[in-house]
Amino acid sequence: MTLTTTARLALVAAGIWQFVSWGGRISLLTDVETADPWNWFRIGGSLAVGVAVLAVGIGLVRRHPVALTIAWAYLAVGLVTWSRSLFNVWTEPNTLGFRLVHTALALATWLLGVVAVAVVRRSVDRAPVGASG
Numbered sequence: 001m002t003l004t005t006t007a008r009l010a011l012v013a014a015g016i017w018q019f020v021s022w023g024g025r026i027s028l029l030t031d032v033e034t035a036d037p038w039n040w041f042r043i044g045g046s047l048a049v050g051v052a053v054l055a056v057g058i059g060l061v062r063r064h065p066v067a068l069t070i071a072w073a074y075l076a077v078g079l080v081t082w083s084r085s086l087f088n089v090w091t092e093p094n095t096l097g098f099r100l101v102h103t104a105l106a107l108a109t110w111l112l113g114v115v116a117v118a119v120v121r122r123s124v125d126r127a128p129v130g131a132s133g
Helices: 005-029 037-057 064-091 096-126
Strands: none
Touching (some): 005 064, 005 096
């Protein structure tokens, strides 16, 4: 299966977005908050799916079931991570600016996840029966 250029670009964008969003937070995994499993999920998990979508986007992973699974994983991790984060951001004392920035980060992640799933799914639907690559 060959992903469309649009699918590849969406996946590369999603992967880069994860590094931009979470790369600066990696120090929390080596800090006093290392023992917090939630940090490992939100930071480590987000970066892991970022690596995975980037690998599909640049063509290191070519099998369409894997590509679609990775796109869904990106969306799922983003939904879980940012839903919990937004709940905390909006229910705890924070400035409006902090709340709006985190809301924008969440919306961007969710949008990229939906687009990634849609374009990969469309690529898979267009692939000839039995095609893999």
